[in-house]
Each structure stands twice: as C-alpha cells, then as structure tokens.
Amino acid sequence: MMSGNALRDLNTLPMSERKNDSSSKGNFTKPCNGNTIENAEEQQKKSPASIHINGGETVNVGVEVANSEVEYIESENLSDLEDVDSCLEKLFPGLDSKDWVLVVETLNNVRRLSIFHREAMHRMLGDLIPLVVKSLKNPRSAVCKTAIMTSADIFSAYNDDLIEFLDPLLVQLLLKSSQDKRFVCEAAERALEAMTASVSPMSLLPKLQPYLKNRNPRIRAKASMCFSRSVPRLGVEGIKEYGMDKLIQVAASHLSDQLPESREAARTLLLELQTVYEKSHDLSTTISSEHPEMSSWENFCQSKLSPISAQAVLRVTNIDREGLVIGS
Structure with missing residues (x-):
C-alpha cells in the first residue's frame, strides 16, 4: 500500500503538463537560488515573490542571482574514489547540506560508491534513501536530476535488496517523469527503465x-509503461504464477485510458500475454476437455473479462497480430 506521504505527493501533482524546452544534453545553466515550485516561471515576475500551493502552504520563490554550470556525468564515465573512508564520513552531512553544489557533489559520490563499493554502501541504504528522496524533491533542477541519476545507479547496484525502500523513490520518479522540465522528465524515465x-x-x-489507478492520467501512463516492461521478465512460468487473468484485466482496463502512452503500453502487454498464452497451449500435448473455455485466446478473454472489455482486447490483439503477419 502507498504511504500517506506518497498519496500526498501524488495528490499535489498538477493535471496539466508542464512544458519546457530545456535540453538534457551536456551542461546547462541554472539560477543559484532554488526556491521554486511548479509554476515558478510565471510567478517569479511578482514581488514579493511567493506562491500558494495545494493546502494553503506558501513557498518563497526567490530571485535569480547568479548562474552556475553543472556537468552531468554518465554512469560509465564515473571514476572511483581516492579516499572511500573519508567519503563515507562526509556522505550524510553532504546530502543534508543547504549548499546545493555540495549536495550534487555528494550525490555523485553516492553513485560512485554504489558502482565501485557496493558492499560498503549496502548497510547504509536504510538511512541513505530518505536523503536521496529529499534531493529528488529539491526544486533546483541540478540537484533533482543528479538525484534521479543516483536512483538509477542504486537500482542497478542493489536490485531486490532495495525493495523495502522502493516506495518513496518510485513515487518521486513517477512524479518527475510526469511533471517537470523536459530534461528532468527524460532522466526520470531512464531511471524508471533501470528500475x-x-x-x-x-x-x-x-x-x-x-x-x-491513480487519478492523474500521467501517473497512470508512466506506471502502465513500467508495468508493461516488467511483465515479460516474468517469463512463461512466472506469468502463470502471477496470474494471467490478473494481468489481462490490468491491460484491458488501460485500453481506453486518457493518454496514448497508457493505451500503447496496454496493447504491448496484451500482445505479450497472447503470445505466452498461445505458446503455453501449443506446448501442451492435449487440452483438457474439462476446461474447453481455455482452449483459445478468444475463449480465455471472454471468460475473464466483461463482454465489452473482451471485445476491445480481441480487436486489438487480432488487428495487431494481423499487422505483424503482413509486415513480416
């Protein structure tokens, strides 16, 4: 279940997409004062600079005072640390600092530790993740994007060891992939792919x-895309164990969703389920006469879904399958 903080974060997500032409390539310039929120660009023109957000909370926007260049280092280009012990001692103070440049530097050290010193970091995950989440919430894009890249490296390093700490990271990455500047969204999407x-x-x-089932369509779309990418990794036996009927119901519910990304993820998942279902029955030497409804994909859909949903699923899988045959 989602925590109260997770629900609160999702419920404050604006329904409109935030557009920004910022680039995700190379370096970028960003004001040093980071006291901004979602609609700060418009309201920065007002003085005194303050913004009301959901729940009546007032946040100071601040004034642009200087520019600083930030370089984002890809994981494969990170070098090892010279003094691991000293870095570990400075890790938590650095992440909790009000100096955003120090926070960015420390986040990059977290990435290095995760890549080169996984065991040394493992015992610290429970205390580390909340500070990474805090950085994900930081309104300064440099801190936020570096924290996103840190999340991706942590996923790659710790796999299922991270599962008990996953919820707050997942909430923020779904939010950032849905609502922030373009280069932040793209980084969040890559982190979700790593996850x-x-x-x-x-x-x-x-x-x-x-x-x-989140009320925000962009959250649903990003989650649906993650879900669709994850299911094939179950394999045939894993899909059977998880429940083919549960998976087809999830996919069917998103066929008519608001955003095309969600609908496309549903179509992709349905084609995967159809392939697994037909493959598993082709491998069977006989089809049980006691369960004739399980003898075809069409009968299976009709037995597990409402008539309208079954019709929609069959329309999609038949059309897409015909397209694959014609194009092959």
Whole structure:
C-alpha cells in the first residue's frame, strides 16, 4: 500500500503538463537560488515573490542571482574514489547540506560508491534513501536530476535488496517523469527503465499496481509503461504464477485510458500475454476437455473479462497480430 506521504505527493501533482524546452544534453545553466515550485516561471515576475500551493502552504520563490554550470556525468564515465573512508564520513552531512553544489557533489559520490563499493554502501541504504528522496524533491533542477541519476545507479547496484525502500523513490520518479522540465522528465524515465530492468517483476509489479489507478492520467501512463516492461521478465512460468487473468484485466482496463502512452503500453502487454498464452497451449500435448473455455485466446478473454472489455482486447490483439503477419 502507498504511504500517506506518497498519496500526498501524488495528490499535489498538477493535471496539466508542464512544458519546457530545456535540453538534457551536456551542461546547462541554472539560477543559484532554488526556491521554486511548479509554476515558478510565471510567478517569479511578482514581488514579493511567493506562491500558494495545494493546502494553503506558501513557498518563497526567490530571485535569480547568479548562474552556475553543472556537468552531468554518465554512469560509465564515473571514476572511483581516492579516499572511500573519508567519503563515507562526509556522505550524510553532504546530502543534508543547504549548499546545493555540495549536495550534487555528494550525490555523485553516492553513485560512485554504489558502482565501485557496493558492499560498503549496502548497510547504509536504510538511512541513505530518505536523503536521496529529499534531493529528488529539491526544486533546483541540478540537484533533482543528479538525484534521479543516483536512483538509477542504486537500482542497478542493489536490485531486490532495495525493495523495502522502493516506495518513496518510485513515487518521486513517477512524479518527475510526469511533471517537470523536459530534461528532468527524460532522466526520470531512464531511471524508471533501470528500475524495471533491475528489480524482479514479482517484487515490482505489486508496487506498481496502486499507481495504475491513480487519478492523474500521467501517473497512470508512466506506471502502465513500467508495468508493461516488467511483465515479460516474468517469463512463461512466472506469468502463470502471477496470474494471467490478473494481468489481462490490468491491460484491458488501460485500453481506453486518457493518454496514448497508457493505451500503447496496454496493447504491448496484451500482445505479450497472447503470445505466452498461445505458446503455453501449443506446448501442451492435449487440452483438457474439462476446461474447453481455455482452449483459445478468444475463449480465455471472454471468460475473464466483461463482454465489452473482451471485445476491445480481441480487436486489438487480432488487428495487431494481423499487422505483424503482413509486415513480416
């Protein structure tokens, strides 16, 4: 289940997409004062600079006072630390600092530790993750994006060892992939991809399911895309164990969702389920005469879904399958 903080974070997400032409390539310039929120660009023109957000809380926007260049280092280009012990001692003060440049530097050291010194970091995960989440919430894009890249490296390093700490990271990455500047969204999407590639689907899918019903369509779409990417990693036997009927119901519910990303993820998942279902029956030497409804994909859909949902699923899988045959 989602925590109260997770629900509160999701409920404050604006319904409109935030557009920004910021680039995700190379370096970027960003004001040093980071006291901004979602609509800060418009309200920074007002003085005194303050913004009201959901719940009546007032946040100071601040004034642009200087520019500073930040370099984002890809994981494969990170070098090892010269003094691991000294870095470990400074880790928590650095992440909790009000100096955003120091926070960015410390986050990059967390990435280095995760890559080169996994065991030394493992025992610190429980205390470390809340500070990474705090950085994910930071309104300064430099801190936020570096924290997102840190999350991706942590996923790759710790896999299922991270599952008990996953919820707050997942909430923030879904939010950031849905609402922030373009280059932040793209980084968050890559982190979500790292998550689905690293965390076992049996552990991850139950974590994703609550977000598939979130009231914000962008959250649903991002969660649906993660869900669709994760299911194939179950394999044939894993899908059977998880429940083909549960998975087809999830996919069917998103076929008519508001955003095309969600609908496309549902179509992709349905084609995967159809392939697994037909493959598993082709491998069977006989089809049980006691369960004739399980003899075809069409009968299976009709037995597990409402007539309208079954019709929609069959329309999608038949059309897409015909398209694959014609194009092959």
